[in-house]
Amino acid sequence: MTNSKLRPAVFLDRDGTINEQMGYINHLSRFMLLPGAAQAVRRLNEEGIPAVVVTNQSGLARGYFPPSLLEAVHAEMERLLAAEGARLDGIYVCPHHPEAKVAEHRMACRCRKPLPGLLEQAAAELHLDLARSFMVGDRWSDLECGIQAGAAPVLVLTGYGRGELEFVGPQKKNQPVLIAENLSEAAERIIQLLRHERSGQRRPCLLQRIKN
Template structure:
């Protein structure tokens, strides 16, 4: 597991956060992003994340990247992709507050990545690590993704899970979702719509930053 987030003052109260899957939620679902030219933000993503920033909700990206474990691309490319994500978001006045990556897979080409870890979604290790690092309240947080593995991860961590219909979302809703015990609290057309729903929940709680 790798990640980074804002340092948390030990005495500060725990905060809710918005956890975002990467591929299919933030950027176009292209299979493995094995070249920088394949990374493209989805429409309105920068605007949506900027809105969360404005309202004081930490934004944390949590992503499985088994392509690294399978040897499809090097760690340097993954770093470059994430640097490009940060750069493109900044052009829209948006930022992420944390980034946590699972590079593992039980059938990894490289031995250092070959394990059944606790951080590969739908397991909850990435969210739990972010919560420890950043002082987050998982029970008041949100998990947004385009796969049922994202929803199961969020639910298992105690967060409110949302499905977006970008990426694999529409197909998962039709063909995977009906047989699942875990169901999304909300189904959104895209991240921008998901953020509007989240902000409405926070308004009802009286929890939005002024």
């Protein structure tokens, strides 16, 4: 497929970006959408921009919860999003960890963020243009994953975001192109940028805060 037929997408970290950062979600009752997250995904849907979750879930590898719980959590996420008129175009999970308790997940893989394997897999399967896409997350590992894949990195200040910005970011060479209070603001700014691009204009400088 030629690049002209590939679509830009918004890749979304899960914990701390779409739902409350709760550490390991080892029970369905611990999964709660962040305010505005469903509306943000719906806005991407309305604009025809694929919204794809990419998430590390080493709790599987560590034996903290079974695959059936992860499936239930993602079914609940999709149910809650659907109740607000939103849908995901894909959910991609890395279940691996080099020191996993569960043998089948014990490996140094390419899909564990900050490595770009999940984005590359999604791009191949969903016909996405990584160079025109965005990676949104609350941790620098999300941003570095996007950069390695060729996508623009966006930091949200939900979840670990504020602490990452204050204590991790200053030591990092790679920086986000956008910093947003939450997923809603990130989605709106990304939509503006992609509309600008579709109009035939060059993408403007991205390095700016949406809010202080």
